[in-house]
Amino acid sequence: MSAHPDILVIGGGMAGISAAALLAEEARVTVLEAEPHIGMHSTGRSAAIFILNYGNATLRALNAAAYPVLSGRDSGVSFLSPRGELLVAQAEEMDTLDAYLEGTTGIERLTPDEAQALVPVLRTERIAGAIIERDAQDIDVDLLLQSYARQLRARGGAVLTGEKVQSITREAEGWRVETTQNTHSAAIVINAAGAWADEVASLAGVRPIGLQPMRRSAVMMPVPDGVQVAAWPLFGSISETWYAKPSGAALMISPADEDPLAPQDAWPDDMVLAEGLYRFEQMVDIPVVRPTHSWAGLRSFVSDRSPVAGFAPDAPGFFWLAGQGGYGIQTAPALAALTRDLCLQGESGFAPGLLAALSPERLYQSAD
Template structure:
């Protein structure tokens, strides 16, 4: 039976980035990265809207996103052969400039040192001429928001992990996990392995993995989000347009490969599954976008859905519960896993190896308690 020091279950952006940060850290350490699908990133990672914004998420998420920027802008040698981030910008639009949602965006900007420039409706229309002036009462402009090359980021972490000696297995669904007091015995179709520590990076399946292992769950809530590709409006050059996000969270759209990527920003509870777009959510998206912009929709060229998994406070869950120190959570990354991946992976690696947060993350105001699974109420 093969023996590993750490077994990471799930090779999406969470598991891949953590494996990359752990790789080569301890001489001779053996790490297994096991993925149930035929290729990593099949589920949530491969269905991302691919937008980097330090104003998107709660205070913990925004802090971790801001702390990831330096890695994205200057990745390690060989990580990728082209830039991971490219300029896009985000225009947050609102029909109520004094709303709580707008206030939270302003507060996120102050907390992270980002710029959320107040813009008049006229200035917003100059940037995105198809916006309807009627419901547009104000806007905030995040100039430093970027498009992310999600595939390059994910593959860069996987390459870095494998170069550091991590063993990646695909088509490796975990079917059993038992702790005997010294190691985990993990059951796979091709035979069992043993590991001293088990890392739960199983995305929407993270609570299911915890139940399998006999560990208390964290109350994970997988929420379906729908996205679609629409034809651009005739007569406009959309390539320089920013992403447009309703500050209240009811929709967003942005240019993507010559098309318009749009979403109703839906959050429909779902069991862990291979999520598919729902016709009603597609219709809702079209209705919401057209209520705010003159975007004729003759057809939906492609649609899809992914699961964004949260716990109650919408912060990630990273760390071992006091009751099971050999079981390490790396889950509940919501829709923010890619944009905060470098910093969150450093957090996970530091907690696994040293039991403390990286100094810069702690100094930025994130605590172990903010991330601990013991804060969560599951089963």
């Protein structure tokens, strides 16, 4: 570890570790993580699927930019495996399905019978329409995170755990960051603190971006004997009121909840889980049984639901890398490359419109 890094990255989730790994090619980088291990919060609790058509236009551009890394096209090492995403609509949801299809690529419409052929437990009488993105793929999150961590360390970067930030002070030549363990200084601070990013900004006297953490819960549920789920796609409601994904011989089922919470180590709400399982149960002909376990994580959004990546206009050397919502894993390679470009070169090969759509300045302007 360099005693005097050029860049301090606050946050050891996927966003912080991936950005640090790329930055370390040309800069001295130290990651400060409050927890005992990297990837303990949202990164470690992700449903982890790459869906090219997921999110708004800004996110879809990032998805496309991240695909060469995730697929192994650039390195020969793929972090993806086949899965597919099947979305079903009831009669009252058909307008939502039509709106979802606008601007998409590689999506097929299916009949109810065709949807049931892919997921035999679906109840065709409740399906008015369905679509499939066959190229949606599972992401091996741990493999991706550890790959970036190895790159970072191989390039001389450091990851310091148990270093909860307590104060951030602007100095003549950069920033001083005091943690529970040490004092660090660097010319650039990257705020990749996930749900805590606005709190980190406040410590630095930087204007917050209006980040709102949202709880997303899930359960693991056994399926009846003889039901083979491994080859099924992820399947769910076009209105995002529930979804299910095969996990081994069981199903991971989520109520697709977005309950606002303060930054914290999130836990599921039993009533929210019960309501989501009820919605799932209405669309399938298998019984809902007691889950083996449940969990929750936080997905953090700003007002326009696009990520925030760029230097704060009110604080030289303070870089935002936050607000990834539920898209943080699949967009990480693209946002890491963008962060590297802006921090080391002051510019990026990404389209100007995309940079503007990610810049924190857009949020300050809309609030004024």
